[in-house]
Amino acid sequence: MSEHHQNNSILVKRLLLTVAGMFAFGFALVPLYDVFCEVTGFNGRTSNEAATYEMVEVDESRTIRVQFLTRNAKGIPWKFESSVKEVRIHPGETKVVNFLAANPTQSDMIAQAIPSVAPAEASLYLNKVECFCFNQQPLTAGANTKMPMQFYVDPDIPEHITTFTLSYTLYDVTAQSSQSFKDEQKETE
Numbered sequence: 001m002s003e004h005h006q007n008n009s010i011l012v013k014r015l016l017l018t019v020a021g022m023f024a025f026g027f028a029l030v031p032l033y034d035v036f037c038e039v040t041g042f043n044g045r046t047s048n049e050a051a052t053y054e055m056v057e058v059d060e061s062r063t064i065r066v067q068f069l070t071r072n073a074k075g076i077p078w079k080f081e082s083s084v085k086e087v088r089i090h091p092g093e094t095k096v097v098n099f100l101a102a103n104p105t106q107s108d109m110i111a112q113a114i115p116s117v118a119p120a121e122a123s124l125y126l127n128k129v130e131c132f133c134f135n136q137q138p139l140t141a142g143a144n145t146k147m148p149m150q151f152y153v154d155p156d157i158p159e160h161i162t163t164f165t166l167s168y169t170l171y172d173v174t175a176q177s178s179q180s181f182k183d184e185q186k187e188t189e
Contacts, residue, residue: 058092059155062162066153068097069167076111076172078103078139083146091125091155099132099168102144110138110177113168122164125157136173 066089068082079102089095103109113133117123128134132147139145 056092056155058090060090062091062159063088064091064153064157064161065163066095067163067165068099069165070099071167071169073169073171076109076170077105078109078111078170079144080111080113080168080170089153091153091157094129094150094152096130096148096150099147099149100144101137101139101147101170103139103141106141108138108140108174109172110136110174111170112136112173113170116167116169118165118167119161122157122161125154125161126164126166127152127154133168136177138177 065086067086068084070080070082072078072080079100081100083098083100087095087097099113101111115128115131115133117126128149128151130148130150132149137145137147
C-alpha cells in the first residue's frame with residue numbers, strides 16, 4: 001500500500017469521526033440549550049418549578065409593572081385570557097392573577113401553557129409560587145375554568161427593569177396526553 005493511499009485512509013477516518021462527533025453534538029444541543037436557558041433566563045424562559053416564598057422585606061420604594069399577554073397556538077380553539085391586563089407590584093410582594101379558559105368545542109381537551117418573559121433578563125427575578133403552567137390543564141367540552149398564578153418579583157431585580165411582560169401560549173396536548181395515559185394503563189395491567 002502506498003504512503004499516499006495510507007494518508008488518504010487516515011484522513012477519511014478522521015473526517016468520518018468528525019462528522020459523527022458533529023452529529024452527536026447536534027443531538028446534545030437541545031438539552032444543553034434548555035439547561036442554559038433555565039439557568040440564565042435567556043430567551044425569556046421561566047422556571048417550571050414552584051418557587052418557595054420566603055418572607056422578604058417588601059421594597060415599597062419601587063413599583064414594577066407586570067403586563068400579561070395570552071395567545072393560543074395554532075389549532076386550539078379555547079378562549080384564554082388573564083383577568084387583568086397588568087398589575088403593579090412592589091418587589092418582594094406576592095400577587096395572585098387569575099387566568100380564564102373556556103373550551104367551546106364538543107370534545108374534552110387537554111392544554112399546556114408555556115410562559116415567556118420579556119425582557120428576558122426579568123425572567124431571573126420572576127418567582128411563580130403557584131401556576132397553572134406547571135401542569136397540563138384538562139377541560140371537558142363546553143366547560144370553563146379559572147386558573148390562578150401566584151408570584152412575586154425578587155427584590156434584587158435591577159433598577160432599570162420597571163416593566164416586564166409575562167406571556168403565555170396555550171398548546172393543545174390532548175393527543176400526546178391521551179397516548180401517555182394509554183401507555184400508563186398498559187404498564188399497570
